[in-house]
Amino acid sequence: MKKLSLLLLFTFLWVSCDQKQKKIINKKGLSSEEKIDSTKIKTLFNSALTQSKSYEWLRDLTQNIGGRLSGSPETQKAVEWGKKVMKEVGLDSVWLQPVMVPHWVRGEKEIANYTSNGIKKNVPICALGFSVATPKAGILAEVIEVKSLDEARALGNKMKGKIIFFNRSFDNTLINTFKAYGGCVDQRVRGAAVCGEFGAKGVIVRSMTNSVDDYPHTGIMSYGNLPKEKYIPAAAISSRAANVLSDDLKLNPNLKFHFKQSCKTLPDAPSFNVVGEIKGTETPENIFVVGGHLDSWDLGEGAHDDGTGVVQSLEVAYLFKKNNIKPKNTLRVVFFMNEENGTRGAKKYAELAKLNKENHIGGLESDAGGHTPRGFSIDANSVNTKLLQSWKKLLSPYGLHDLDKGGSGADISPLRGENVTLVGYRPDSQRYFDYHHTSRDTFDKVNKRELELGSASMASIIYLMDKYLYSNTMVKP
Amino acid sequence: MKKLSLLLLFTFLWVSCDQKQKKIINKKGLSSEEKIDSTKIKTLFNSALTQSKSYEWLRDLTQNIGGRLSGSPETQKAVEWGKKVMKEVGLDSVWLQPVMVPHWVRGEKEIANYTSNGIKKNVPICALGFSVATPKAGILAEVIEVKSLDEARALGNKMKGKIIFFNRSFDNTLINTFKAYGGCVDQRVRGAAVCGEFGAKGVIVRSMTNSVDDYPHTGIMSYGNLPKEKYIPAAAISSRAANVLSDDLKLNPNLKFHFKQSCKTLPDAPSFNVVGEIKGTETPENIFVVGGHLDSWDLGEGAHDDGTGVVQSLEVAYLFKKNNIKPKNTLRVVFFMNEENGTRGAKKYAELAKLNKENHIGGLESDAGGHTPRGFSIDANSVNTKLLQSWKKLLSPYGLHDLDKGGSGADISPLRGENVTLVGYRPDSQRYFDYHHTSRDTFDKVNKRELELGSASMASIIYLMDKYLYSNTMVKP
Structure with a gap:
């Protein structure tokens, strides 16, 4: 037995040294294994x-179904669509995970305007997700402009009866x-909670964008622990309108801003995560998940957010099948529901994974738009982070230079764990x-x-993760 | 004297060693000098x-002037505009370099169609730059589809009386x-010269694009040494139309394609390069040139090609002035005329540089569109190439990872020389x-x-080139 151990140790050391040598010898180029990977x-x-x-797929999802806010008929269509396309790709199994989701509806198109120096100005505005409605006639009140939550808090009771206007713009030098x-984004998310506390009549927030244009940007807000009777309506106005309003307020500090919205939160609605998988050939009990979110905000078609992530995730599996790449571990594609206002799908997925004692060894999320590739953000232990970063030479010919430590994404991060390697595209x-x-x-x-x-x-990083992340005993989690 | 020499040598060696040491010590981070550069x-x-x-600037150039084909009234407006904006930036001097340019005009909007199986199909088409017109009634002829110049040549006299259809598409895997x-692009540039030789009636070329869409792409063509009587009309059809035509030809090889264009080449017209400069503070006799081309094709507004290059080049000087960066060498901004069909401006600029014994030590051209930055292509001797590549750590935080050897651009490459460092954005x-x-x-x-x-x-790479390329005695050209 001892002899065997020694032999094994020797073999191990010899293989290690040999591999090190190979790496040194081929320092400038690729090792023979890396050449195989490079070809793949x-x-x-x-x-x-x-x-x-x-x-x-994206054309179909965005143009035939359109915006897909949780609880809407469109999300149900999207779920059916997701199941259909997953089956078309020929995944080994496809199923739905039931999940109850928040159901907020925008109601009629919002209206906003004010008059400054006798000139009436219409303002592009949209209610924020989870905001309450204004009274039917809308709100009319003087405006106090602030640049931060702290500045708002410092106003204290001066806010009473006013509309608080959060107008801190993006730092474009980033x-x-x-x-x-x-x-x-704290202005959008927490503005109403801070100002409702002090009796403000409503909040309007500069849209979250780098550009100066006429499009209001919706997004989630929260009343936090505020009691219901203190809830106040919250809306976003376009960045250009924010600039103009700010200028008008300097000339005319007592101008009254008017806005009207009829949004409301209905009881939670039933919905689904759409899940499909290719069974692993060697260790099918180990799972890599790749996903994006199927829901979107209602104003557009949910193309970059996150139709692209959904279709790219499925395409990973499609490319594997098309090229006869059989993952050693199970590759699971998930179209998460309700990322935008609740991440209920993500929580449900993680909850079921735990309940079913599933062993997730890694995940990849695409929820940062469908623009030209730059790299991946890595949320992993230091050994695995280094391993992923060592693939730079394989990935950089495709413009994938960024392999920094960082977050992965809202839908897969509930799977975090010391030995789970999460990656954000x-x-x-x-x-x-x-x-x-x-x-x-x-x-x-x-x-x-x-x-x-x-x-x-x-697909490339999933290929590498599947090949090296678990099976390589040196970095076995 | 010998002592002085020895002292100088010793000092030089000592400084060299010291600098090497510094670099080694700060291997992971930045040297103190690099920190200064990083801040700048x-x-x-x-x-x-x-x-x-x-x-x-770009809005003004593209929307108020529009497409700017050499010899057109728009180019003259663009020259005036260029002079005006250069003066507004406050360059030390601004002048025009007269240059005669080709003057090709498109004439009436081109027409193309054919009938296959009783269905008439209109084809999006545009004449290629320098092509001759068709007869007034147009050309009507059978079509032979080929994928290359060689395949066309092999047809020999079979081409007689036919329209040759070049349909090799982009390799989208690149x-x-x-x-x-x-x-x-050889199909577009040389197709008519090859087929005119054998008596073809005309050539149509698949548009130069990765995508399949309905937009014909114009561009330069040449009849090479063909005698004038053998010139035949050449045009580009949209990529989608090329696919459809190819399919129709399979079903109906004898279909007749009709196209009509009235373009012609007029006598050369007077025009200008627009030149402005900031005088160098230390070695003003050494010149760095940064530029793009002011002319464009006529179909669009010349935005990405090359309005963006023009305004970015001027912005380099603007950013220097705005931030009080005084170049040691002279920084010259050039809006080149006639890149698209003749590069006469580029040739004139290089000719005058030689005539005036100007010492160009480097150049930077932006003529690859205005999309998100990826890096630079370096056309320089090996010492300077390595120097530029050593700036990677300073540039990569801005997404500038590509610093490969390669060409610079059509407008600055006439300045090439062993000790001239040319760079393409x-x-x-x-x-x-x-x-x-x-x-x-x-x-x-x-x-x-x-x-x-x-x-x-x-601006960043020009800053570094100005600082290190010439003044650093180790790499003095």
């Missing part, structure tokens, strides 16, 4: 760029526009907040090649 | 993303779409051939941030 990745890209289905979003972010949560998030804003390159990028 | 680059980006003029363009190429040379190349296709990031990228 090239195959995935070639296939995506010539035989892709994602663009036509190259990653998601960081700029992160630096502003990171396309170029420059155009994303031109469309995000607006009527402009439509199919025509997505470029076919950029979408396909994204599918191939995702 | 950040300033340039911040400035471009918040105080840019390029987007409004990640860099310019490579796909390079692999197809390389934005993302995925969307470029959706618009290139079509009616879709309009202002609305340009994203403000992407344009500005390009200006800042260009």
Whole structure:
């Protein structure tokens, strides 16, 4: 027995040394194993760029179904659609996971206007998700402009009866526009909770965008722990209107702003995550999940957010099948429901995974738009992070240079764990907040090649993760 | 004297070693000098993303002047405009370089159609630059489809009286779409010369694009050494029409294709390069040139090709002035005339540089569209190439990862020389051939941030080149 152990140890050391040597010898090029991977990745890209289905799937989802707010008839259509396309791809099994979702409805088109120096100005406005309605006649009140929640809090009771106008704009010097979003979105999410406390009549928020334009951006807000009687209506106005209003307030601080919205929250509605999988050939009990969210805001068609993520996720499985790549671990595609206002689908998925004692070893989410690929954000332990970063030379020929540590995505992060490797697909972010949560998030804003390159990028990292992440005993979780 | 020499040598060696040491010590981070550069680059980006003029310049050039084909009244307006904006930026001097340019005009809107199985199909078509007209009634002839010049040549006299249809499509598996363009454009440029030789009646070429759509792409063609009496009309048809025609030819090989165009080449016309400069503070006799081309094709507004290059080039100087960066060498901005059909402006610029014994040490051209930055292509000797590549860590935070050897651009390459460092700005190429040379190349296709990031990228590499390329004695050309 000892002899065997020694032999094994020796073999192990010898193999280790040999591999190290190989790496050193081929420092400039690729090792023989990396050459195999490089060829496989090239195959995935070639296939995506010539035989892709994602663009036509996206056309169908966005143009024939359209915006898909949780609880709406469109989400039900999208669920049926999702099941159908998964079956068409020929996944080993496809099923629905029932989940109750919030059901907020916008009601009639919102109206906003004010008069400054005798000139009436109509303001592009939209209610924020979960906001209450205004009274039927709307709200008419003076406006106090602030740049932050703290500035609002400092107003205290001065807010009473006023409309609070949150007008901190994106920091456009941040190259990653998601960081700029992160630096502003507290105004949208928590503005009403802060101001409702002090008896403000309503809040209006500058739209979350880098650009100055006429499109209001909706998005989720929350009343936090505020008692219901203190709920106040919350809406977003376009960035250009925010600039104009700010200027008008300087000249005419007592102008009265009027807005009207009839949105409401109905009882929770039944809905589904759509799930499909290719069974693993070696360790089917280990699961990689790849997904995007099927729901979207209602103003546009939910193209970049997140139709692209949905079709790219399915295309990963499609590219595997098309190229006869059989994953060693189970590859599961999930179209999550209700990412936009509740992430109930994500929570349900993680809850069931735990209940069923499923072993998720990794996940990949695409929910940052369908623009040209830039890389991945890695949420993993340090060993696996380094492993993923070592694939840079295989991925960089495809413009995938960014392999930094960071978050993955709202839908897969409930699966987090010390030995779970989560990855977020990171396309170029420059155009994303031109469309995000607006009527402009439509199919025509997505470029076919950029979408396909994204599918191939995702398929490539899943291929590598499936091959190395678990089976490589050195980094076995 | 010997002592002094030895002292100098010793000092040199000591400084060299010290610098090497510094580099080693700070291997993971930045040296103190690199920290200064990093801060300066950040300033340039911040400035471009918040105080840019390029987007409004581009709006003016593309929407108030529009398409600018050499010899047209629009180019004259563009020259006046160029002089005006250069002066507004406050360059030390601004002047015009007279140059005679080809003057080809499209004439009336082209027409094309054919009937297959009793169904008449209209075909989106446009004449190619320098093509002759068809007879007034147009051409009507049977079609032979080929995929290459060689395949056409092999037809020999079978071409007589026929329309030759070049239908080799882009290789969509190439990640860099310019490579796909390079692999197809010979059909457009030389098709008529090859087929005219054998008495073909005309050539039609599949449009140069990755996508399948309804937009014909114009572009230059040449009759080479063909005698004038053998010139035949040449036109591009949309990629979708090319697919349909190809299918129809399979079913109906004897269908007759009809097209009509009235384009012609007029006598050369007077025009100008627009030139402006900031005088260098230390070695003003050394010149860096940064430029794009002011002319464009006539079908669209010349936005991505090359309005963006023009405004970005001027913005380099604007950002220098705005941030009080005084170049050591002279920084010259050039709006080249006639890149699209003749590069006469480029030749004139290089000719005058030689005549005036100007010492160009480097150049940067932006003529690959205004999309999100990816890097630069370097045409330089190996020492300077390595120097530029060593700036990767300074540039990569801005998405500038590509620093490969390659061409620079059609307008600055006449300045090539062993000690001249030429650089081409390389934005993302995925969307470029959706618009290139079509009616879709309009202002609305340009994203403000992407344009500005390009200006800042260009300003950053010019800043580094100005600082290190010549003054650093180790790489003195």
